[in-house]
Amino acid sequence: MMVKKKALLAAGAVLAAATLVLTGCSGGGAASTASATAAAGSGSLTVWVDADRAPVLKDAAAAFTQETGVEVKLVQKDFTKIQDEFIAQVPTDKGPDITIAAHDWLGNFVANGVVQPVELGDTAANYQKVAVTAMSVEGKTYGVPYSIENIALLRNTALAPTAPATYDDMVAAGKAAGTEFPYLVQLGPDADPYHLYPFQTSFGAPVFGTNADGSYNANDLSIGNAGGEGFATWLGAQGAAGNLSLNVTSDIAKEKFLAGASPFLITGPWNVPDAQKAGITVAVDPIPSAGGQTAQPFVGVQGFVVSAKSKNALAANEFLVNYIGSEKVQTALYKVGGRAPANTAAFEAASSDPITAGFGKVAATAVPMPSIPQMGKVWQFWGVTEAAIISQQGDPVGLWQKMTADIQTAIK
Template sequence: MKHSSFMKVAGVGALALTLAACSGGGTPAPSSSGESAAPQGGDLVIWMDENRATALEGVIATFEEETGTAVDLVVKDFGTIRDDLTTQAPSGEGPDVVVGAHDWIGKLVQNGVIAPVELGELAGDFEDVSIEAMTYEGSVYGVPVSIENIALVRNTALAPDAPASWDELVSTGQAAVESGDAEFPLLVGIDPNNADPYHLYPMQASFGGPVFGMNDDGSYNPDDLQLGNEGNVEFAGALAQWGADGIINLNISQDIAKEQFASGASPYTITGPWNLSTFQDAGVEYAVSEIPSAGGLPATPFVGVQGFMVSQYANNPIVAAQFLTDYIAGETAQTAIFESGQRAPALSSAFEAAQSNEDVAAYGEVGAAGVPMPNIPEMDALWADWGTTEAQIIAGDGDPAELWTSMADKIQGTLED
């Protein structure tokens, strides 16, 4: 990640912002230039989750007062936003602005429901990984606000030192269970039927098991599925052993993992910063560090970036762009979102200020070695079979290599159809 000094955020006119959006009727929207400021006023419909809606109350109030814009803020469950936007935007029932995850972008672009934004010099004010994640086929789709990834969190009373290897993690965890100090050697929250490829991916990556190959420009190549390579098959064998040994447990959901770690039932959990407040409230003394390698290569997690995007069907696209560039891209908004959710800010100035928080600094160090979650639409073809196969392997429902290879072949066939 970069930690460079940055230019102050200017007004939307000075940014020479060009928004490749359409108004509700499908007419290309006008663009602003350095010679004139964006229009103000009118109505703006914004969809976001409750956490960010609460965090941005003051920012939205300031935006309304300074621009004369009436904001209709619709609070939605984060997990429903992508599908709701896809179904409602073309009919004119959707928003002007949404908050979303960067890995939605490929599918949203494919469905024609979000518009690219030319950020110009403003892009240089953000952490490199956040702009990279929000970029699809050469265009940036919105303003990033948060960077998140998982890491190893350990109960320092049970595991004073960070494990130097996966074997050390396992042995320390098993020793804590055998001594009666813990109930579980490790807590990784997964689904009994669909496992959790996201939380298991760092271990998979450590075996040399990527999902897709990469293009020369660093983007993912959807024509180069790597899920069935030798390293991934080797990971499948290790996963089966962890299931047999109780290291990875299908009966441990995300909520159970969080609650059990908070109660002191394990020296280790693999999770993101969104659960730290629960551990703090429970009085657990913890530390955050990198996930040790299980396969010999770095255990690199997926990095997720969340940001605000403009609908292709926005009724007020220029004011929507102004809200993103003059307000969401500002340090006040980025810091408020960080303080509310404990995810590292995407804006470099806010990111650097947040480094005084030990947890943010630790997660940021782990994330700096990670890779952005693929944002290509082809990822939609992977998740279901990938997770189901992992669950079968953990449960011991067949030969791990055969299960994994069959899964990879099936996904390859789906991508070729």
């Protein structure tokens, strides 16, 4: 609940009294304490944001300033350059108080000491669980999530009237449709572990194991387990059968699907508008399991984090928790960006769109892309190994175990 704080200031209320009043009104725990302190009505916040989301934040910033007296300065940045610039500038006290960020930057941010935890308080229950987990490192939440994005199965309903229950069902339906490809998934010369990951997890082979709180355990490299060997064997078989081809790049997969050359495309919401423009009636389905377990794609979460050097950290916390995290702002961010909101109320409203609802259903059982620094050591071996297996360059299990050993060595 947002409380008029100027009135408290005008009355000369001391901070302790303000804290009691606000806590009693909102019941927000730590977030309420932040609200009371932010009522000091002085100072300012500098926020880095990309051009797409700046207009929405402009309105949120104006409302925050009116409520608290704290000025919010928005600085537009190229999203692709924010991570490096934030790490470089925060230690010099030249960085912002808040920046927009992808959740998989957090491991790097935490390792460099440039962010501080955010106190969600009772508002943690207002977000989809996977979003909060993604914005957390070692049990501490470092940001307020605002969007969730993941891949799913895009289906041309004219070519495949019903969703496939399993991978084999999908291939059979694709062949029955008489199209060039039974299904499409982008690969390329170095394969594409991101798009293949749902199949890998369906064999029970996550990259890393998890701790009790859902965070990733860097000491548990699960990719090389028995499930991983099963996935590697499956990859080799699918490559030999022609169901997976390194010649199918991102552009080719999209082009072929738009041309009606397959009923199915494993992709994200970014390719839906062009499919609809091409006159295709699409449905969004869960990615079918190849290994018997649930096929879990990676979830990418975007949010906002607070600088470790912020001189107005409590005001920053309140701006994120009570404004950026609100249903109103997250709905507005969804409308400009098209990504499913992290706020559950905003997501439920957005789910009147069947496309958003479809991707959201898949996200509910998906897993955050690991943000721990050790993940960086995985990518350099992962895709090239998958490519070698698909193109029949050796024994699948042997290649997979060599990859696992190489990753383990790189991590150590």
